[in-house]
Amino acid sequence: EAQVTQNPRYLITVTGKKLTVTCSQNMNHEYMSWYRQDPGLGLRQIYYSMNVEVTDKGDVPEGYKVSRKEKRNFPLILESPSPNQTSLYFCASSQNDLHGYTFGSGTRLTVV
Amino acid sequence: ILNVEQSPQSLHVQEGDSTNFTCSFPSSNFYALHWYRWETAKSPEALFVMTLNGDEKKKGRISATLNTKEGYSYLYIKGSQPEDSATYLCASWPTSGYSTLTFGKGTMLLVSP
Numbered sequence: 356e357a358q359v360t361q362n363p364r365y366l367i368t369v370t371g372k373k374l375t376v377t378c379s380q381n382m383n384h385e386y387m388s389w390y391r392q393d394p395g396l397g398l399r400q401i402y403y404s405m406n407v408e409v410t411d412k413g414d415v416p417e418g419y420k421v422s423r424k425e426k427r428n429f430p431l432i433l434e435s436p437s438p439n440q441t442s443l444y445f446c447a448s449s450q451n452d453l454h455g456y457t458f459g460s461g462t463r464l465t466v467v
Numbered sequence: 468i469l470n471v472e473q474s475p476q477s478l479h480v481q482e483g484d485s486t487n488f489t490c491s492f493p494s495s496n497f498y499a500l501h502w503y504r505w506e507t508a509k510s511p512e513a514l515f516v517m518t519l520n521g522d523e524k525k526k527g528r529i530s531a532t533l534n535t536k537e538g539y540s541y542l543y544i545k546g547s548q549p550e551d552s553a554t555y556l557c558a559s560w561p562t563s564g565y566s567t568l569t570f571g572k573g574t575m576l577l578v579s580p
Contacts, residue, residue, distance in 0.1 A: 388568065397572035398511075398556070413567055445510065452563055455501055455513025 357382045361446050361459035368436055368466055376431045376462050378446030386449040387429040388413070388456065389421065391442040398445070404429055436466040469493055471559045473571035480547050481579055487543045488574040490557030494538030499560040501568065502531055502542055506553045514542075514555075547578040 359380045368374055380387065388403040390413075400413030402421040410421050418440055420432040429448075433440060443463050447456035472491040480486050492500060499518045503511040515524040520535040528545045544551055554573040560566055 390570075395572070398558075398570040400567050400569065403567060414569070452499060452560055452566065453516055453518065455503070455516050456511075456568065457513070458510035460510055 357457070359446055359448050359457050359459035361444075361462050363462060364460060365463050366465070368464070370437055370466055371435050374433050374436060374464075376433075376444060376446075376464070378429045378431065378459060379427050380429075380448040380457070381427065382448060382450070382457065383426065384448035384450050384457075385426075386451065386456075387423065388447050388449075389419070389429070389431050390445045390447065391415065392445065392461075393442050401431070401444075436464075438466050440464065441466050469496065469559055469561060469567075469569040471557060471569050471571040473555075473557055473574050475574060476572070477575040477577070479577045479579065482548060484547050484578075485543065485545045486547055486576065487541050488555055488576075490540045490542070490571055492538050492540075492557075492559040493561075494535060496561040497535050497538070497559065498563050498566070500533055500540050501558040501560065502540070503556040503558065504553045505556055505573070511556060542574075544576070547576070549578045549580050552576055552578045 362377045389401040390398045399415045404410040404423040446459040449456045502514040505511040517533040522533045524531045531542045533540045554575045556573045558568045558570040
């Protein structure tokens, strides 16, 4: 089944403890992207990637890192999480700029 | 940061009503316009990707039109059903190739039986 897989689905962590949210797609998509969803603010792009080793900042990149060492994987790294990074995170992938994104199931992160 | 606006914020209709929503985007900086449907507790699902001025797309009872010159798109739902209840998102892709996809805040539709 064609899908984008994110892990974990839920995570509660403490301020400052490094964490990684994994994202993997099995559709050989070129484009991958991370979004966060906050009430009243809509989906905001954190980072995006066009291909292996090609990444760029979205609208809200502060406090996040990404890497794209393999085409299928695009992990989101929070080096020192803070409470303002408590949010619902989505990974998404797309074949190219003329196709819609396929979204993962989401990761609900709480930083206390 | 692109400004993508959607209206109304929310809409409550009766089963069988037809309805429409608006998405506004910067016409000066446009390559493609996406529509997504997002049901509660699920992930957004792509409905349409539109690129040409005057383009119309249709999927069952849902259709969309695009005006790139004035920077807006309409999404129509004919004969709304309770299963159409969801948040409908539009997103603007400003340039071809490597670029960001900026979402509006969505229109939340509730269809009552």
